[in-house]
Amino acid sequence: MTTRLPLPPSGAIPEQLFGMHIHRADSQTPWPEVQFGAWRIWDAGVSWNKLQPKPGAFVFDKLDRDVQLASEHNVRVLLTLGISPTWASSEPENLNSSRTPGGCAPPKNLADWHNYVETVARRYKGRIEAYEIWNEPNLPKYFCGSVAEMVNLAREAYKTIKAQDPAALVVAPPGTGRDGIRWLSDYLKAGGGEFSDVIGFHLYVTPAEPEKLVDLTRDVLDVMKANGISKPLWNTEFGWAKPRYFSNQQDAASFVARSYILSWASGVRRLYWYAWDNNNWVTLHLADPNSLKPEAAAAAYSTIQKWLVGGDMQSLTMQPDGTWICVLSRGGVREHIVWNPDATVQLSVPRDWHVSKIENSTGVTSQVPNSGTLQVHSDPLLLGSN
Numbered sequence: 001m002t003t004r005l006p007l008p009p010s011g012a013i014p015e016q017l018f019g020m021h022i023h024r025a026d027s028q029t030p031w032p033e034v035q036f037g038a039w040r041i042w043d044a045g046v047s048w049n050k051l052q053p054k055p056g057a058f059v060f061d062k063l064d065r066d067v068q069l070a071s072e073h074n075v076r077v078l079l080t081l082g083i084s085p086t087w088a089s090s091e092p093e094n095l096n097s098s099r100t101p102g103g104c105a106p107p108k109n110l111a112d113w114h115n116y117v118e119t120v121a122r123r124y125k126g127r128i129e130a131y132e133i134w135n136e137p138n139l140p141k142y143f144c145g146s147v148a149e150m151v152n153l154a155r156e157a158y159k160t161i162k163a164q165d166p167a168a169l170v171v172a173p174p175g176t177g178r179d180g181i182r183w184l185s186d187y188l189k190a191g192g193g194e195f196s197d198v199i200g201f202h203l204y205v206t207p208a209e210p211e212k213l214v215d216l217t218r219d220v221l222d223v224m225k226a227n228g229i230s231k232p233l234w235n236t237e238f239g240w241a242k243p244r245y246f247s248n249q250q251d252a253a254s255f256v257a258r259s260y261i262l263s264w265a266s267g268v269r270r271l272y273w274y275a276w277d278n279n280n281w282v283t284l285h286l287a288d289p290n291s292l293k294p295e296a297a298a299a300a301y302s303t304i305q306k307w308l309v310g311g312d313m314q315s316l317t318m319q320p321d322g323t324w325i326c327v328l329s330r331g332g333v334r335e336h337i338v339w340n341p342d343a344t345v346q347l348s349v350p351r352d353w354h355v356s357k358i359e360n361s362t363g364v365t366s367q368v369p370n371s372g373t374l375q376v377h378s379d380p381l382l383l384g385s386n
Contacts, residue, residue, distance in 0.1 A: 005315075008314075012311065013313065016269075017309070018309070019036060020040070023276075033298065042132075046066065048088075067124055088112045094144060117161060128168065132174065134153070136175065137150050173192070176202035177202075196231065199220075203235045207244035232270075235263060235270065235271045242283055246285075250362070250379060252295070252297040252300075257379070273286065311329065339379060345376050355384065357386050
């Protein structure tokens with residue numbers, strides 16, 4: 001029996017579905033050799049503790065350069081707010097923070113938080129599209145305060161940002177993992193959903209395969225629905241890390257391609273890949289960690305954009321043999337993307353698909369076999385027409 005998933009969002013898929021992280025967008029990291037529509041600036045030396053190392057002393061050089069680079073490349077910016085400077089922290093001697101002493105604690109004075117958010121929102125009005133409240137607040141190394149304290153920070157940030165830049169979007173604090181779903185539920189029950197335009201979440205499934213995204217996304221959307229929240233869902237950080245390793249570059253490419261197909265189909269409006277220039281934690285690299293030359297996964301990132309952006313995803317189904325079939329419509333013409341994550345199977349291509357070319361996730365094309373029967377495996381194939 002064919003398994004039919006919930007209908008994907010209707011309408012043309014935007015280029016902003018394809019997000020990216022760049023840690024060192026300067027002389028250390030030349031601009032990535034792939035296109036993308038949105039940039040989440042995190043792990044880039046511009047969190048609160050870096051921007052305001054002392055009371056009243058802001059240092060904007062790095063963030064100014066990043067925002068200018070984004071403008072030059074027509075990329076929208078999502079800035080993650082938070083990580084308290086030690087001087088502002090309510091627990092300045094807390095050494096559990098992954099960034100700076102006391103960084104995981106909320107500020108002792110809400111006025112300091114207000115001043116930081118107001119200063120940033122005023123400086124970058126019209127240039128930063130969206131602001132995200134903190135990072136992974138369900139992990140004590142990032143946030144060691146309570147849900148109620150986070151709601152207070154979100155409330156203050158939301159009204160402050162909107163006062164300075166009414167068009168800016170505010171993204172809710174993004175949880176991660178199963179514990180993150182529980183945290184999100186508590187946060188929304190406490191009224192936090194009111195103070196955002198978008199719900200953020202880090203839908204990591206590592207070390208599992210991309211297909212696990214479907215259930216995880218459904219569970220997040222269920223929590224949103226249970227709390228009366230019908231706002232867009234953004235996956236603001238995603239990729240693969242230890243203990244999953246990729247010795248085969250084509251496997252890595254297939255994971256990238258499947259991730260974006262499955263994300264949009266499941267209801268995710270943006271997916272920010274982590275990260276272009278990470279050379280320690282990440283194991284699925286788009287670029288070589290040393291040279292930053294694009295690898296097969298980067299080719300897949302570009303190829304899947306070509307397949308998806310501007311298209312309207314009609315459906316995604318899983319066949320009894322485990323084959324996934326995605327139906328796209330573009331200009332009235334239908335195309336199909338097929339793959340099987342578990343086995344190599346034979347697919348008899350229906351005549352009414354009108355297939356005249358096949359393309360794999362790294363952009364290599366081939367013709368339809370004369371027999372009309374195609375081998376389908378873990379690497380997605382686009383079945384289209386010339």
